[in-house]
Amino acid sequence: MAEIEKLNSVPTMITFLSSLLQRVAESNDIQRKLEPQKVSVFHGLTQPTISIQTYLERIFKYANCSPSCFVVAYVYLDRFTQRQPLLPINSYNVHRLLITSVMISAKFMDDMYYNNAYYAKIGGINITEMNFLEVDFLFGLGFHLNVTPNTFHTYCSYLQREMLLLQPPLNVVISDSNPSLIMGKSSMIIHSCFNDDESTSHQQQQQQQQQQQQQLAV
Template sequence: MAELEIPSVMPKIITFLSSLLNRIAESNDLNQQQLTHQKISVFHGLTRPTITIQSYLERIFKYANCSPSCFIVAYVYLDRFTQRQPSLSINSFNVHRLLITSVMVAAKFMDDIYYNNAYYAKVGGITTIEMNFLEVDFLFGLGFHLNITPNTFQAYCAHLQREMLLMQPLNFADSSLSLEKSLKAHLCFNEDESSSHQNQQQLAV
């Protein structure tokens, strides 16, 4: 797996992910036609959580104590999950549960030492029973496709870093256009692990 500079890069990754997911959730919330035909899953809450996506990610980062690469892997998992579940769009009712579940699954797959479901449930503000159900549903939604090649990992890192540069104030207009494309693709781009060259082409679009 590619190594990241932990102190400087990790907070930026959290900031970008929260910003991107927030825009996606808000866009899907406003798209009434899409919401009408949207799949209601176990990730869908009855009300919108009062905690912001960024605060929620920061809470996970603070208490989950998982390796930084887990957030990249969780990002890959979210992309795979939404691609396999086209009727389930990320919105403000399900994004928090998707986040805590994806990070937990990533930690279990990536790290030698990780907290159990009960601990992640407390971090995420849900019950242990609910956390268990979310994990099972997420794994089946992924088709248990958990392995990530180094090329895929590096491609997602490169995409995040490029998008973070585009989100700088001087490039606000370019950032808006890029995020508009991201909204249509749920997260970032269609993953194809069979060809790292194709991944790089997609990242360059």
């Protein structure tokens, strides 16, 4: 019952997204022992104790950005790993990459968004580090921030595969010719499960932001 309530309160997209990222991170944790991988500002000295899903849920709760931002953030993560093959997503960098990609996505996509200091607080890092992460991520992307509707919908169409993979009765095989983020060498395509209230008015968004900001300050 608790799990059902949890899925009702958090978009299913977050569950699928975190599941896929968890598998990618675990795969690259193994691969990093076999192949050289670059250490960057996104790497922590130890693996964070907070899970990827809990971290994404925290971002979703307090950032108050549109659900579309998580799709675009995932596109950015894919582009980043494609351009930085020696920096695949693993357990040591996934959290910082996530908070940075969502923040940049919100700035690019939404009319209203929080500043770097607020995102730093959400992510559990200081403002100086947040600023460095933003700059490094943008240069890592080559400032390629635009996401066309076709690209967006292409990415959306593939998280459905992740949804099917999470259902035990179904056996879904993703061939090597299909996009995936495994080892950070291919595209990671996702399908987002949005709430019906994605088109929230500006006034409602502002009220929600004030409430979330007060909660985070407690």
